[in-house]
Amino acid sequence: MRRGTRDPGLVGTHQEHASELAAALRSAVAGEVDFSATARALTTMDASNYRRVPAGTVAPRDAADVAAALEVCRAHGTPVVARGGGTSIGGQATGTGVVLDLTRHMGGIVSLDPEERTAVVGPGLVLDRLRAAARPYGLTFGPDPSTHSRCTLGGMIGNNACGAHSVAWGTTADNVRSLDVVTYRGAELTLGREGRGAPPGLRELVGKNLALLRTGYPEGLPRRISGYALDALLPERGVDVVRSFCGSEGTLGVITEATVRLVPLPAEPVLVVLGYADEGAAADAAPGLLPYGPLTVEGMAADLVPDAVGLPRGGAWLFVEVDGPDAARRLVRAADALDAAVVRDPAGQRALWRIREDAAGTATRALDGGEAWPGWEDCAVPPARLGAYLREFRPLLAEFGLRGIPYGHFGDGCVHVRIDFDLWTEQGVRHFRRFSEAVADLVVAHGGSLSGEHGDGRARAELLPRMYGEELVGLFGAVKDVWDPDGGLNPGMLVRPGRLDEGLRFEGLSGTDLPLVGVGRAAARCVGVAKCRVEGPSSGPGVMCPSYRATGEERHSTRGRARLLHEMAIGEVITDGWRSEEVREALDLCLSCKGCRSDCPVGVDMAAYKAQFLDRHYAGPLGLLRRPRSHWTMGWLPHWLDVFGRGLNAAMRLPFAARLAGVTPERALPRVAEASFTSWFAERASDRPPALTLWPDTFTDHLSPEVGRAAVRVLEDAGLGVRLPEGRVCCGLTYVSTGQLGAARRVMRRTLDVVDPSDSSSGGLPVVVLEPSCAATLRTDLPELLPDDPRAARLATSVRTFAEALEELAPDWAPPRLDRPVTGQTHCHQHAVLGDAADRRLRARAGLTGDLAGGCCGLAGNFGFEPGHYEVSVACAGDQLLPALRDAPPEAAVLADGFSCRTQIADLTDGRGRHVAELLAEGLEEEAAAR
Structure with a gap:
């Protein structure tokens, strides 16, 4: 679609009468009606390619609202799609x-x-909330797709979701x-067995097609999700209307309430990881494990987990969960595996399962950085045929010049794979179609189902005649017409x-504004799996x-912001490009915490996109005038501190200081x-003699010099000489976070004139940065904003955190024994960019016990x-930081290496956060005094 053109599907939605439709809906329903560009842009996509x-x-x-909304839409000839978490892979959660939106008000446990x-x-209930409520009774809901922390029960029913425990x-x-359920014509039905709730005409239609229903479905398929499950309506199967409705993808009725079965939790789950030579061998072995009563039989190959940390020897693995150590021992003895690991520790199990759960996102990135997409996401074959299927599937990929990494529910014969289709060009899309047709034929040849978990949607429904034949697919249409x-x-x-x-x-992601297209393509890497929700x-x-x-609002999630940027680049729903107020408002509450850079399975970097958007949104003379005053005060803080120093204290005591500075008076x-x-x-x-260059960041230099003094004390005790740069330096963080990239680049270039690790004057020394946000800026933003300056890459690679420097440069140094618990929070930039492994080891050596909270301090x-x-x-601080402080023992030291974190703690509590350097320096002084 060309930029600015309309989706042809809108013709059927009476978009020209949108205001009339919106007004009628507002009069009829108690819930929110939103026809804004933002609301529309947020729901143009789900987790599919569509x-x-x-x-x-x-x-x-409530249900009455659903019925009222359907009545209005029917009167206006407007189609309706029910949406939960929006994680559907086939496009089912999108509509014209x-x-x-069933998540906002209809997500409770009745x-x-x-x-x-x-x-x-309720249909909008997130699965993990049900599991948390059932856990105290030793129960759970059995199906558990990898999106269990954000998918909804209504969506799971609509797509007949499965998950790892389906065996x-x-x-x-x-x-x-x-x-x-409520039908489009307003009938309110309660569906069950023995034909209960069947709409008029359904049983008669089934009765006329008994032979077709008895012979038209493949046998031996535990994961047959494709098409309507009309064979559940056979008399010998109890005329199970509710089962036939599951997997109907919102095409038959809208769910308003569901009664679901709960199952007992395993008494002592044990994870057995079995190593095999390759994925074919793992697939061949999976059916043989089923007689031992496993709870899961999940498979993945080495190309999905190239470092294989914590996994036994092999080129592919089966993750088999069993109940109890005796069952684990029996399984290991029976398995013909190269190697095995038995994991009983819950934390170890969670770490290994996280590899599997993130696969839907990590599989979208090839090892060489290329992109891979859904589109042939989750076919299933009889488990006994899985090894043979995979041995033909890999060559078929190669025949089409494609790459993908199969993984999934091997015990059920279900395979997930993301493939590096070229979906940007017409030729690539034609290639995508030819491959889809070829692999559909391969699946059918092995007696399989085109969908083994996520439903057909747009991705596979066109191919259903290859699996079921025209007659049965025609019956699907007749059933749709009855409902x-x-x-x-x-x-x-x-x-x-x-x-x-x-x-x-x-x-539509093309045009003359190349930066706009660039940010749109970058945002398009969000595949919608919604881990950010x-x-x-x-x-x-x-x-x-x-x-x-x-806030709980989609527009304030990483996915929501990515969708708005995507739509901004296309220009159909959001039409004013870089000047978009919808995008600006959504990005306004982005904290630039960089969490998505590491936590998002596909590495969406919203902090970088925000900086680029703000830079262009406020470009030009008029844009400069429209910039918030805080961008000039807080964004240029390093400059003002250098110019005025402590003279700013007098200005900040003035009664109108906050208003003059453009900051909130609540701080x-x-x-x-x-x-x-x-x-x-x-x-x-x-x-x-100097062993390192200590970076005098703005916050340490002017606002918390005690941290710098403490760091020098510790570093010198470790035998390390310290030098400072011979001139003023700044990483450019505040300019980047306020979207002033031209100023950021100028500041960074001046800094590189002072500090170049390859320069003989610095002796190639590592650069130790005490403020995590500044260290993260130097490691990531600096080389990204100055890609053509080789000095930027050199400085980025020379940056060390305080803990990294001690570990690398003074490996034999023994820190003082502090022997006390700690609380606080790992800095969000440290979590996202720098990593905290060295910090954990340093704390352990110093006798500082306990884990720090995650999340972001909110400042x-x-x-x-x-x-x-x-x-x-304040709400962000209340998510993880404040509870951690409240729950800590009274003697716990409060650790917060970031200046913002320490400021937030001081503002919201009676405590005082300190940099780890301060704690270690105090310990050294105590040791010296005791000698």
């Missing part, structure tokens, strides 16, 4: 009419009955007892689909995405130290000082 532009969104509050082992849930507990369809004679529910999905090579989300008990120690955790502005770190260092004498440099950010800033 894109459809909706007319607007509705967030119904009204999108029902009841949970541990005796009956059932739960009644034990089956698919979602095996675990649903009854469903309350939805108007064709208003998710048209084009599963039944009467469009071509699999049309409507791709990559169309994880919140609550599933969030874990990661950082991404603090603003989404605080106390930091005080400038009486003497800078560099001035203190210049007055001291040392005859020790994030200028972010927490800017107007309108205070509440979100």
Whole structure:
């Protein structure tokens, strides 16, 4: 699609009457109705290769709202698609009419009955919330796709999701007892067995086609997800209407409530990892393990996990979970594997499972940095045929010049793979189509299903006649017509689909504005698996995405912002390019924490995209005038501190100082130290030859020089001579975070004139940076903003954190024994860019016990000082940092290496955070005093 053209699907949505439709919906429903460009842009895509532009969104509050919304849409001839977490792989969660967002208000647990082992849930309930509620009773919901921390029960039912434990507990369809649904024509039905809830005409249609239903479906397929499960309506199978509805991809009715089965948790789960020569051998072995009652049989090959850390010998592995050590021993004895590892420790198990769960994202990046995409995502063959299938699948990839990394549910014969299709060019798209047809034939030849987990959607529905034949596919259409004679529910999905090579989300990412196209293509690497939407008990120690955790709004997630940038580049929904207010508003609450750079499975770097957007949004003379005042004050803070120093303290005491500086009055502005770190260092004498260059970052130099003094004390105790750069240096962080990239580059170039590790005057010394955000800027932003200056890359590779420097340059030094617990937070930039392995080892050697929290402190440099950010800033701190401080023992030391983190702690608590250098320096002084 060319930039600025309309999606042809919008013709059927009466987009020209959008305002009338929106008004009618607002009058009819209690929930939110949003037809804004932002709402539409956020729902054009899911986790597939496809894109459809909706007319607007509705967030119904209850079943009555769903029915009212459907009535209005039917009256206006507008199609409807129900959407949960938006993680569908086949395009099922996109639509050209009204999108029902069932997560906002219909995501609760209505009841949970541990005796009956059932739960009644809303369709927008995130799976992990149900699992957390069931866990105290020793129960869980069996199906657990890798997106369990953000996918919804309604979406799982719609796509008949499965997950790793399906060998034990089956698919979602095996675990649903009854469903309350509303049809497009407003019929409210409760679906169950024995024909309960069947719409008029369904049983008669089935009765006329009994022979076809008994012979048309392949046998021996535990993961047959493709098409409608009409064989569940056979009399000998109990006329199970609810089971036949599962996997219908929102095309038959909208779920308003579900009663689901719960299963007992294993008493003592043990993970057995078996190593095999290659994936074919692993696949051949998988069926032989099923008689031993495994809970999982997951497979992956070495090209998905090239470093193979923590895994036994082999070129491929099976992850087999069993209940209890006795079962593990029996399994290991029975398995004909090269090597085996038995993991009983829960933390070790989580670390290994994380490799598997992140595969949907990590598989989208080839080892050489190339991109890989869904499109042939999750076929399934009978488990006994899986090894033979894979031995033909790899050569088929090679025949088409493609690369992909198969992995998945080997015990069920289900394979996931992301393939490096060229979906940017017409020739590449034609190649994508030819391959899809060829691999469909291969799957069918092995008696398989085109979809083994995620449904057909746009990606595979066109190919269903190859699997089922025209007659059975025609019956699918007749069943759709019984349920939805108007064709208003998710048209084009599963039944009467469009071509699999049309409507791709990559169309339109071209034009004359090359930077705009560039940021659009960068944002397009977001495949929509929505790890950024994880919140609550599933969030874990990661950082991404603090603003989404605080607000719960899609536009404040990494995925949401990526979608807006994508749409900005296409120019259809968001039409004003770099001047877009929709994008600016969404990026306004991005803390530039860089968490997505590491936590996002595909490495979306929203901090970098934000900086580029702000730089262009405020370009030109008028843009300079429109810039927030805080960009000039906080963004240029290094300059103002150099010019005015502690003279700024008097200005900051003025009653109108906050308004003048363009910062929030809810924050106390930091005080400038009486003497800078560099001035203190210049007055001291040392005859020790320098072993390192200590970076006097702005925050350490002017605002917390005690950190610099403590670092010098520790480094010299370790036998390391310290020098400072012979001139003013600055990493450019504050200029980058406020989107002033021209100024950032100028500052960086001046810094490189002072510090070049290859220069003989510096002796090639490592550069030790105490402030994590500055170290991260030097390692990443510096070479990325100055790619043509070789000095930038040299400086980036010379940067060391404080802990790294001690470990590398003074490996035999023994830190003082502090022997006390610690609390606090790992700096978000340290987590995302630098890593904290050396810091953990340093703390352990010093006797500092306990783990630091994840997340982001919420101050994030200028972010927490800017107007309108205070509440979100505090909410971010309340996610992980403040609970960690509250739960810590009274004697715990509060560690916070970042100036922003220490400031936030001081603002929101009675405690004081300190850099690890300060703790070590105090320990040295205590040891000296005791001698």
